[in-house]
Amino acid sequence: MSKPPTPHPFDAALALSQDTPGHFTGHTSPAYWNMVGPFGGITAATIVRAIMDHPQRLGEPLSLTVNYAGALTEGPFELQVTPVRTNRSTQHWTVTLLQNDPAGLPVVTTTATAVTAARRETWSQSDTPIPAVPAPETLERRVMFKGVEWLSRYDMRPITGPVPRLWDGGGHTSLTQLWMRDEPARPLDFAALASMCDVFFPRVWLRRATQVPAGTVSITVYFHAGSAALAATGSGYLLGQAQAQEFRNGFFDQTAQVWNQAGVMLATSHQVVYFKA
Amino acid sequence: MSKPPTPHPFDAALALSQDTPGHFTGHTSPAYWNMVGPFGGITAATIVRAIMDHPQRLGEPLSLTVNYAGALTEGPFELQVTPVRTNRSTQHWTVTLLQNDPAGLPVVTTTATAVTAARRETWSQSDTPIPAVPAPETLERRVMFKGVEWLSRYDMRPITGPVPRLWDGGGHTSLTQLWMRDEPARPLDFAALASMCDVFFPRVWLRRATQVPAGTVSITVYFHAGSAALAATGSGYLLGQAQAQEFRNGFFDQTAQVWNQAGVMLATSHQVVYFKA
Numbered sequence: 001m002s003k004p005p006t007p008h009p010f011d012a013a014l015a016l017s018q019d020t021p022g023h024f025t026g027h028t029s030p031a032y033w034n035m036v037g038p039f040g041g042i043t044a045a046t047i048v049r050a051i052m053d054h055p056q057r058l059g060e061p062l063s064l065t066v067n068y069a070g071a072l073t074e075g076p077f078e079l080q081v082t083p084v085r086t087n088r089s090t091q092h093w094t095v096t097l098l099q100n101d102p103a104g105l106p107v108v109t110t111t112a113t114a115v116t117a118a119r120r121e122t123w124s125q126s127d128t129p130i131p132a133v134p135a136p137e138t139l140e141r142r143v144m145f146k147g148v149e150w151l152s153r154y155d156m157r158p159i160t161g162p163v164p165r166l167w168d169g170g171g172h173t174s175l176t177q178l179w180m181r182d183e184p185a186r187p188l189d190f191a192a193l194a195s196m197c198d199v200f201f202p203r204v205w206l207r208r209a210t211q212v213p214a215g216t217v218s219i220t221v222y223f224h225a226g227s228a229a230l231a232a233t234g235s236g237y238l239l240g241q242a243q244a245q246e247f248r249n250g251f252f253d254q255t256a257q258v259w260n261q262a263g264v265m266l267a268t269s270h271q272v273v274y275f276k277a
Numbered sequence: 278m279s280k281p282p283t284p285h286p287f288d289a290a291l292a293l294s295q296d297t298p299g300h301f302t303g304h305t306s307p308a309y310w311n312m313v314g315p316f317g318g319i320t321a322a323t324i325v326r327a328i329m330d331h332p333q334r335l336g337e338p339l340s341l342t343v344n345y346a347g348a349l350t351e352g353p354f355e356l357q358v359t360p361v362r363t364n365r366s367t368q369h370w371t372v373t374l375l376q377n378d379p380a381g382l383p384v385v386t387t388t389a390t391a392v393t394a395a396r397r398e399t400w401s402q403s404d405t406p407i408p409a410v411p412a413p414e415t416l417e418r419r420v421m422f423k424g425v426e427w428l429s430r431y432d433m434r435p436i437t438g439p440v441p442r443l444w445d446g447g448g449h450t451s452l453t454q455l456w457m458r459d460e461p462a463r464p465l466d467f468a469a470l471a472s473m474c475d476v477f478f479p480r481v482w483l484r485r486a487t488q489v490p491a492g493t494v495s496i497t498v499y500f501h502a503g504s505a506a507l508a509a510t511g512s513g514y515l516l517g518q519a520q521a522q523e524f525r526n527g528f529f530d531q532t533a534q535v536w537n538q539a540g541v542m543l544a545t546s547h548q549v550v551y552f553k554a
Contacts, residue, residue, distance in 0.1 A: 085385045087347060107362070109362075111390050113342060113344050113495075115344060121526065127520075226526060245404055246404065248396075248401045249401060250399045251339060251501075255532060255547075265525070272339060277399035
């Protein structure tokens with residue numbers, strides 16, 4: 001008999017056990033570690049996975065908001081996932097992620113809300129066409145910067161707006177475009193799509209060409225793709241585009257779009273990010 | 278002795294009583310009634326008002342996500358507002374809005390999360406300048422359409438992308454720009470700003486020139502203005518701009534920006550909206 005296949009690192013990071021409906025336990029993953037806690041995208045993905053695994057879940061993810069209240073520390077965590085209201089075509093979720101503090105008391109590290117929905121065929125229209133960019137196969141994979149583990153979990157191919165080489169304060173735009181996919185390649189699902197909405201390095205680094213501490217406070221993802229569009233995307237590259245609209249008094253926003261290689265808009269996303277002056 | 282001044286309709290609609298910290302009761306307002314429930318903006322504003330009135334609140338609103346789980350019915354409601362985590366410069370909130378169903382059992386109508394934050398002077402940069410548009414004084418106030426009460430609570434002056442006059446399926450853009458302020462005029466606060474992020478009629482009506490049932494599922498507001506910028510805005514007009522990025526399978530998204538007349542970006546906002554084909 002052959003051994004069971006080793007799970008993809010993404011699935012290993014999202015391994016959850018559910019003791020009662022909606023109560024999950026998991027463990028932080030060194031493979032997706034950021035600087036002072038897990039990569040925010042893997043936390044968002046964990047929440048999506050938990051909702052997908054809830055026995056009462058109806059429909060597919062439509063919107064997700066994740067609020068990063070405090071960095072998770074290395075170790076176990078628990079998730080409380082509650083369907084607070086189920087309608088005919090939408091279902092509303094609240095999620096709390098908790099860890100025990102050194103005294104053994106539970107502390108909220110993350111809150112989230114989500115909506116799952118039954119999608120149906122309607123008039124549809126894409127008003128933000130995929131930008132004209134070179135194909136991923138013509139570009140080189142680059143690691144944004146060294147010493148941050150989760151960056152090695154993605155094949156990222158910057159087109160414009162890479163991490164500055166010179167931190168000379170000379171930035172003039174916050175626009176980044178890049179091709180990305182899991183490394184190794186993995187068929188796209190809602191959890192992976194949520195995670196890939198958060199791969200962009202802090203816009204303030206690009207706009208100012210200055211590296212300052214920064215961290216996402218809240219991210220929202222709107223899923224435009226249903227499972228059929230995800231299946232059609234498979235393990236192909238996604239084009240991610242991110243840009244800030246306003247930097248003000250210690251926080252900036254970011255708007256992002258994610259398309260597949262066929263030019264289908266899979267998700268739009270927004271976040272507000274803390275930065276240190 | 279003179280009578281106490283009659284409150285502005287907006288403040289009357291937001292009247293809340295707080296029996297224990299974080300537990301509020303209020304009542305829906307006929308003045309802000311939409312078609313099948315309250316105007317979504319007034320619900321968002323009510324949540325902001327409750328957070329502002331919480332005795333443990335620190336800092337000013339930074340982000341707000343409101344999920345419209347079900348239409349409120351005419352009558353009283355209760356709000357549970359909880360500061361789930363307080364950090365050095367940010368505080369995270371969860372909010373649940375409930376009404377009793379005909380059997381007297383509480384039902385969740387709305388969920389929300391919010392972050393309040395201590396803002397501080399930092400390097401700042403506006404990357405989305407206010408569009409060049411005619412001044413509000415040169416434009417006429419128009420009521421978008423008749424028979425919807427809350428529309429009379431705003432002075433709205435469309436610049437581009439008004440409600441179509443001909444429902445002929447001939448739409449070609451989803452962009453609306455308009456000047457707006459409370460009617461009668463009222464000094465801007467965070468609650469009013471949240472509400473004005475939701476004044477835009479459904480983008481699908483404009484893009485298709487077809488009037489179909491539509492309703493916001495989830496809205497997120499990022500506040501870029503602090504109280505000083507709000508005070509500087511006073512009761513002046515705000516420029517609102519809204520546009521969809523993607524219409525797909527019964528839902529579309531909307532991105533929006535709100536500036537004051539001096540061109541200061543006050544808020545950016547996003548929502549996902551249900552529509553019937």
